[in-house]
Amino acid sequence: MAEMLQFDLVSPERRLAAFEAHEVSVPGAEGDMTAMAGHMPLVTALRPGVVRAVSDKGESTFVVTQGMVEITATSVSVLAEQAFPSAEAPRETLEAMLAEARAAAAAAEGAGKDAAEKHAADLAELIARLG
Numbered sequence: 001m002a003e004m005l006q007f008d009l010v011s012p013e014r015r016l017a018a019f020e021a022h023e024v025s026v027p028g029a030e031g032d033m034t035a036m037a038g039h040m041p042l043v044t045a046l047r048p049g050v051v052r053a054v055s056d057k058g059e060s061t062f063v064v065t066q067g068m069v070e071i072t073a074t075s076v077s078v079l080a081e082q083a084f085p086s087a088e089a090p091r092e093t094l095e096a097m098l099a100e101a102r103a104a105a106a107a108a109e110g111a112g113k114d115a116a117e118k119h120a121a122d123l124a125e126l127i128a129r130l131g
Contacts, residue, residue: 003037006075007053009062011083016062021053024076026069027122035071042071048122050086050129051078061086063126065097066119089130098123 004020025034027049035042046067053060053076067080082097084090101120108116 004055005035005037005039005073007055007078008075009051009053009064009078009080009083011067011080016083016085017053017060019053019055019057021055021076023054025052026076026078027051027064028069033071035076038073039071041073042069044069046078046080048119048126050126051083063089063094063130065094065123086130091127091130094123094127094130098127 002022004022005024007017007019007021007024008015009017023034023036025032027047029045029047032049033044046064046069048065049063051062051064053062063084063086064078064080065082067078067083069079070077082093098120101116101123105113105116105120
């Protein structure tokens, strides 16, 4: 049997997941990454996207907006500003967040403008992926 790692996903409102998984894929700020047991320790920011965890019970997917992820050899902990099971992701909430992100990007100046524009683009891509 393949080695497992502990997967935890929490948002300020609730704990969405806590189970053992074979692999966990996360939308890292620098690109998508997949962690499995034995992964090198890493802490990185999340960008809007889909977290996917594969366990003995199948695949579970969750929509996250932003946050942090900590990966160790034995666990993946995702701390998300907002997170939803993919099937329950409220499109109107995500679209409102996109409108806010676009307004922030339009108002941003200097070094913050690129980051604000990227955040808006990442949210738009996420909404498009969800259909």
